[in-house]
Amino acid sequence: MDIPCERIFAGYYAMKYCEECFQRQFKIEQLQEEIAQLKAKLRYRERKESEGYFGSSTPSSKIAVKANTPDKEGKPRGAKPGHKGSGRKSVDFEEADRVEKVESSVGDRCPYCNDVLSEQEDLRTVIDSRPVKAEKIVYVLPKKHCKRCKKTFQPAAPGVLPKSLYGNQLIATAAEMHYLHGIPMGRISEQIGVGEGSLVEIFHRLARLLNDIPPKLIEAYRQSPVKHADETGWRINGKNGYAWLFATETISIFQFKTTRSAKVPQAVFGKEPLPGALLVDRYAGYNKVPCALQYCYAHLLRAVEDLEKEFPDSEEVRTFVSVMVPLLTEAMQLRNQPITDEEFSKKAAEVKRQIIAASEAQAIHLGIRHIQDIFSENAQRLYLWADDRRVPADNNLAERDLRPTVIARKVSFGSLTDAGAHTRSVLMTVLHSLKKQKVDVAWHLKNVLDQLAQNISLDPFVLLFHLDDSSP
Numbered sequence: 001m002d003i004p005c006e007r008i009f010a011g012y013y014a015m016k017y018c019e020e021c022f023q024r025q026f027k028i029e030q031l032q033e034e035i036a037q038l039k040a041k042l043r044y045r046e047r048k049e050s051e052g053y054f055g056s057s058t059p060s061s062k063i064a065v066k067a068n069t070p071d072k073e074g075k076p077r078g079a080k081p082g083h084k085g086s087g088r089k090s091v092d093f094e095e096a097d098r099v100e101k102v103e104s105s106v107g108d109r110c111p112y113c114n115d116v117l118s119e120q121e122d123l124r125t126v127i128d129s130r131p132v133k134a135e136k137i138v139y140v141l142p143k144k145h146c147k148r149c150k151k152t153f154q155p156a157a158p159g160v161l162p163k164s165l166y167g168n169q170l171i172a173t174a175a176e177m178h179y180l181h182g183i184p185m186g187r188i189s190e191q192i193g194v195g196e197g198s199l200v201e202i203f204h205r206l207a208r209l210l211n212d213i214p215p216k217l218i219e220a221y222r223q224s225p226v227k228h229a230d231e232t233g234w235r236i237n238g239k240n241g242y243a244w245l246f247a248t249e250t251i252s253i254f255q256f257k258t259t260r261s262a263k264v265p266q267a268v269f270g271k272e273p274l275p276g277a278l279l280v281d282r283y284a285g286y287n288k289v290p291c292a293l294q295y296c297y298a299h300l301l302r303a304v305e306d307l308e309k310e311f312p313d314s315e316e317v318r319t320f321v322s323v324m325v326p327l328l329t330e331a332m333q334l335r336n337q338p339i340t341d342e343e344f345s346k347k348a349a350e351v352k353r354q355i356i357a358a359s360e361a362q363a364i365h366l367g368i369r370h371i372q373d374i375f376s377e378n379a380q381r382l383y384l385w386a387d388d389r390r391v392p393a394d395n396n397l398a399e400r401d402l403r404p405t406v407i408a409r410k411v412s413f414g415s416l417t418d419a420g421a422h423t424r425s426v427l428m429t430v431l432h433s434l435k436k437q438k439v440d441v442a443w444h445l446k447n448v449l450d451q452l453a454q455n456i457s458l459d460p461f462v463l464l465f466h467l468d469d470s471s472p
Contacts, residue, residue, distance in 0.1 A: 043310060091125045134170060134193040159446075161453050164205075168449035169442075170194070171202055176442040178203070179427045180435060182408040200420075207423040209452070213461045214429045217251050218268055224248045225276040226390050229265060229286060230398035232406055235414030236421045243409075244268075247401045252432035254405070256421040265289055277384045279395040282374075294384040296395035300374065301328045307367045320358070320368045327355050331385065331393045341389055348386040401432070434464060 093099055110117055143154040159168045174192060177183040178199075189196045221227060227248055234243035236258050244255040244264050257264050262285040274291040281299045308321040331351050334344060359375035375382060385393040405428075415421040434441045448463040 039313075040310070043312070088125075090123065096125075132173060132192055134166075137167070156453065159450050159453065161205075161209075161449060162456060166194070166198070166202055168446045168453065171206060172442045172446035172449060174199060174202060175206060175427055175445065176431060179424065180404075180431045180441060182404050182411065184411050203423050203427060204419065207426040210426055210430050210460050210464075212459075213464065214253060214426055216461045217253055217429060217433060217465070218246075221246055221248060221251050221253055222269060222274050223276075224251070225388075226392070227276055227278045227291070228395055228398040228401075229278060229280050230395060230402055231260060231283075232402055232409075234405070234409055234421075237415070237417055241414070241421070243402070243405050245398055245402050245405070247398055249397070250433070250436045252401050252429065252436060254425050254428040254432070256415060256425045260285065262286070262288055277388070277391045279392060279398065281395065282378075292384060293381045294391055294393070295378060295381050297328050297332050297385075297393040298396060298399075300371075301325065301332075303374075304328065304371060307371060311365070311367055314365055314367075316363065316365045317368060320363065320365075320371075323358050324355070324371070327351055327358065328393075331355070335385065335389050335392060344389050348389075352383050352386040430464065437465065 106117065108117055109115065139157045141154050141157065143152060145152045156162075160166075161168065161171075164171075170192065174188055174194070177188050177191075178185060185196050185199055188194075189199060194202075227246065229244070229246050231242045231244045234241050234256055236256060239258060241256065241258040242260045242264075244257060246253040246255070246265075246268050253268070255264055255268070265286055266288060269289040269291065272290060274289075277292045277294045278286065278289055279294050279296060280286045281296050286293065304321055304324045308317055311317045331348075334347055334351065337344075339347070355375070356379075359372045361372075363369050363372060385391045415424055431441055431445070434444060444464070448460060451463055452458055452460065
């Protein structure tokens with residue numbers, strides 16, 4: 001007796017089977033698998049078109065079509081009910097840069113009734129600015145000559161470096177505008193009335209004057225307990241290159257190089273073992289630096305979130321993402337919470353334990369196992385933040401410090417020459433590090449240039465920076 005096809009796989013009754021039904025089911029499974037693969041490819045292509053080649057890690061400059069920013073409801077203006085409002089504040093005479101008395105356009109009598117006018121004074125605070133424009137100055141320098149010893153005595157022009165046509169205020173202002181604020185060279189030339197070629201020579205000479213400062217900042221950077229590093233693209237002499245950043249809370253060191261090889265960080269860190277931790281992404285170029293590494297959780301968080309975007313139909317993926325995303329987010333935010341160090345240690349240990357448990361849990365999906373492998377294979381580089389509150393779990397400081405360079409890249413398209421790249425390395429290192437010292441950068445630089453004009457043998461590093469041995 002023939003066995004019905006409904007009982008094909010039913011234990012020992014499966015002596016015969018329906019070949020046609022088997023082939024039909026096999027074809028259905030093939031088509032289902034093909035449909036799933038096509039859906040995955042379609043999702044990948046849609047994500048690539050909307051997010052760019054690198055998914056959620058794609059820089060905004062690489063995204064071809066950007067969505068409009070949604071309108072946000074403005075915050076309510078004015079003070080809350082029951083709170084005292086904060087309006088425009090007046091400026092006292094002691095705080096004012098200039099006090100100017102305005103003469104009345106009306107005489108002593110009323111122009112309508114001819115009665116005598118009483119006189120009072122009203123104060124009005126106005127904030128204004130002076131146009132940034134090059135000023136041509138002629139200094140009359142007394143020159144005295146000794147007939148006996150044949151020596152000549154003549155004072156130097158104030159605020160001018162030896163054999164320089166341009167004053168120190170112009171040099172400091174132009175350098176701050178270009179290398180700190182990213183204003184294009186052409187715009188600076190139009191604004192202050194100095195040719196672009198002259199500005200280039202000004203910046204080259206300033207870089208030569210400050211050329212010994214970056215190596216000394218590198219020595220301070222090496223001894224910092226918390227260090228950050230990152231890199232981004234930067235064209236040099238028409239070829240692809242990279243802008244490297246090595247930063248702390250008080251130092252920013254820029255290196256504009258034609259390579260992304262490990263030789264650049266090795267030259268900055270040296271070969272001797274260093275204290276502290278270095279915050280980086282998972283780029284292998286930092287693997288041989290002589291200090292402990294902490295991988296950035298922000299990059300790992302994007303990788304976990306991308307996993308759910310790529311496999312939205314997988315229940316296992318959704319469960320894994322729902323566990324890992326809050327843990328990684330809490331790890332990045334924990335050190336800034338208003339809690340004691342003891343409370344931080346307890347919470348950090350618990351978050352670390354949960355992350356390890358999630359990364360070691362049994363998983364079938366290959367995407368989940370890939371993320372888990374990152375945590376298991378790099379455990380020594382993922383949990384330094386839990387042992388030392390000073391060490392953040394993300395590399396956001398370097399990301400923020402590099403943002404002005406990315407904007408400058410969009411405007412300037414890189415450096416035209418190797419000399420220009422070197423000048424940019426020196427001046428951006430000096431000016432951005434000065435900004436972190438909480439000083440008026442242009443005023444401070446101008447003051448130091450004035451001192452060098454009086455005595456060129458002085459050390460610019462000592463005049464510009466006051467870093468102690470414990471500088472973070």
